[in-house]
Amino acid sequence: MSSAWCSVVKYLVVTHTDIDGVAAAALYSYLVGAKPVKVLYTEPYLLDRALRKLRSITGLHRIVFTDLGLNNNVVEAVAETVALLTSKGISVEWYDHHIWNDDWIAKLKKSGSRIYIDRTTCATGVVALYAPKEREEVNQEFIEELVRGVCSGDLFRFDHWKGPWYIRVVRRHDESSWRNFVFEKLSSGTAWCREFAERVVERFEKELAGYRSVDEYISIREADGLKLAVVLQHDTVENSFLASYIMARYGVDVVAITSLDGKISLRSKKYNVRELAVALGGGGHARASGAKVHIPLSTRLKQVINKRAVVEYIAKVILDKADLITEVERTTRSH
The missing domain is CATH 3.90.1640 (inorganic pyrophosphatase (n-terminal core))
Incomplete structure (x- = not known):
């Protein structure tokens, strides 16, 4: 130039x-x-x-x-x-x-x-x-x-x-x-x-320790044949790696990784999670999307004594809209 x-x-x-x-x-x-x-x-x-x-x-x-x-x-x-x-x-x-x-x-x-x-x-x-x-x-x-x-x-x-x-x-x-x-x-x-x-x-070194703490902060639910895992976000493990680990270890279809303030990353290998994310005010890809969910004050207070309070709340929110989790759409381009 x-x-x-x-x-x-x-x-x-x-x-x-x-x-x-x-x-x-x-x-x-x-x-x-x-x-x-x-x-x-x-x-x-x-x-x-x-x-x-x-x-x-x-x-x-x-x-x-x-x-x-x-x-x-x-x-x-x-x-x-x-x-x-x-x-x-x-x-x-x-x-x-x-x-x-x-x-x-x-x-x-x-x-x-x-x-x-x-x-x-x-x-x-x-x-x-x-x-x-x-x-x-x-x-x-x-x-x-x-x-x-x-x-x-x-x-x-x-x-x-x-x-x-x-x-x-x-x-x-x-x-x-x-x-x-x-x-x-x-x-x-x-x-x-x-x-x-x-x-x-x-x-890499910090990730190894992060995987070992997953069991403390996970909620696994099933409804209408869909197996869902919700886990708290970990500072040392990338969301996509954490989701793949959970899918492989627990045999779930969809993984939601959430922060304590309700930022959710949705991952799946065979389901379209984007429509769910859009319904929650977010968006993204078919197999990898995100959204932000309001966490009630009562749930945040419960989290102090129950490490799974937030993940259990997020699991309920997702399962209430589980009908939006459908087939993966094909890729397209637009310009």
């Missing part, structure tokens, strides 16, 4: 907090050949907070969203914010791989956003396929290695040796300084480094 472009363009990236979000943002920066003025990390259920920060922004040429799906609770606010930004002359680009309703896509396109959704790959892969290639020279080997490694872990396919490593490099509870370090390394064209390896090894 030209040095003139570097000197005048100003853009901001809003992305997810996991490795796919960080890598997608970094790859976009690499492809356009310029660093963003800022990278905002957020969760889909907190997207409304990020939008409030964006509404007063001026002086940018574009705002880029990566690895962030929508849900019914935020789609109207997103469409309004996009319309406001485009009215200021700020272009909006959205790169994602989650399931989107057709009316959500229509609303954002009507508001002026360019949308690229491809459910056959991860968000990093979507950026690699559809983002503008404004850099003069790109290292295609670096791009392919990054996409294959990140997608392998994020999509839980593990068909590349770096998949289990990348998924542990960045976790959602990491400090912003570490995410920024990873962003800087990847956006400079470095797919792997010593610091990444050291962080992963440290996490």
Whole structure:
């Protein structure tokens, strides 16, 4: 890309907090050949907070969203914010791989956003396929290695040796300084480094202890042939790894991993859990989705003396809507 472009363009990236979000943002920066003025990390259920920060922004040429799906609770606010930004002359680009309703896509396109959704790959892969290639020279080997490694872990396919490593490099509870370090390394064209390896090894060691504590915080229920396990989130074990461990050990169909304040990650190998997540105000993929559930004060107080109070409450909420857990939908792309 030209040095003139570097000197005048100003853009901001809003992305997810996991490795796919960080890598997608970094790859976009690499492809356009310029660093963003800022990278905002957020969760889909907190997207409304990020939008409030964006509404007063001026002086940018574009705002880029990566690895962030929508849900019914935020789609109207997103469409309004996009319309406001485009009215200021700020272009909006959205790169994602989650399931989107057709009316959500229509609303954002009507508001002026360019949308690229491809459910056959991860968000990093979507950026690699559809983002503008404004850099003069790109290292295609670096791009392919990054996409294959990140997608392998994020999509839980593990068909590349770096998949289990990348998924542990960045976790959602990491400090912003570490995410920024990873962003800087990847956006400079470095797919792997010593610091990444050291962080992963440290996490491997802590994970082993985490698996041993699962039995204290799990509730297993069954209804209409569906076997469900709900377990408390563990700080040292990635949700997807914890879910796979529980499915294998207890033979359950669906796993819900919950925090004490009601943030739920839903996982299944053969059932579509997204419609349940949407009904709870969230969204995501067919086999991996998330939502936020309000935990009553009475349940939070019970948790003090009963370690399973929250997981038992979440189990009831899910089983009350178990009819929404159905077949897995096929993948599609939209842009």
